[in-house]
Amino acid sequence: MIKYEIISTGSQGNAVVIEDNILIDCGVSYKLIRPYVNKLKLVLLTHIHSDHFNKSSIRSLARDRPLLRFGCCGWLVPVLLDMGISKRRIDVFEYGKMYGYGICNIIPVPLKHNVPNCGYKLHFADKGKMIYATDTNNLNGVTARNYDLYMIEANHTEADIKERIAKKKIAGEYAYEIQAEKNHLSKEKCDDFIYRNIGPNGVYVYMHTHKERDTADDNDRKDT
Secondary structure (H helix, E strand, O other): OOOEEEEEOOOOOOEEEEOOOEEEOEOOOHHHHHHHHHHOOEEEOOOOOOOOEOHHHHHHHHHHOOOOEEEEEHHHHHHHHHOOOOHHHEEEEOOOOOEEOOOOEEEEEEEOOOOOEEEEEEEEOOOEEEEEEOOOOOOOOOOOOOOOEEEEEOOEOHHHHHHHHHHHHHOOOOOOHHHHHHHOOEHHHHHHHHHHHOOOOOEEEEEOOOOOOOOOOOOOOOOO
């Protein structure tokens, strides 16, 4: 079984450690990442939103682990360079291509969000296969048949989010749920993807599930 530890998932921050040495997303404080830092070999970054991409934490990782590598698709490269991350430490990915590392093979997959975004398939020689996908409206065109671990966003149920939108519209309140519905995966879509792909021994974990809040981030600084 593939080992994983969820440091945080959701609008408050996202970071997941896989097999002790791979960090997917770095959207939390460095204090939360620090217990894992010494074993990390690779950081996989998805998109620019601050709850997935904490610049201060990424700089601290680069400073404290000079050999640590950062993998991402092209849209994050200029940002990392502006942050002072050496180009030699950045592995630039393209959707659908497999990239070999000693620890596993990695395949980025396209996700539909309000900024460029990707998910990741990780293939381990002795542990099996997993997929990580959050912050997307759908998983159209993505397959992960008979994988061992599915870490997939299940942000909201479709009925619940429509009800919350309707109530806020009646009350004349700002409904951040409208953006959440457009930019995040519903539990129904998540379940459909899992049911179409999972095998008899697969395990799934719901990621980025909705938590009610009193105030909205109108500018989508995080990823509503």
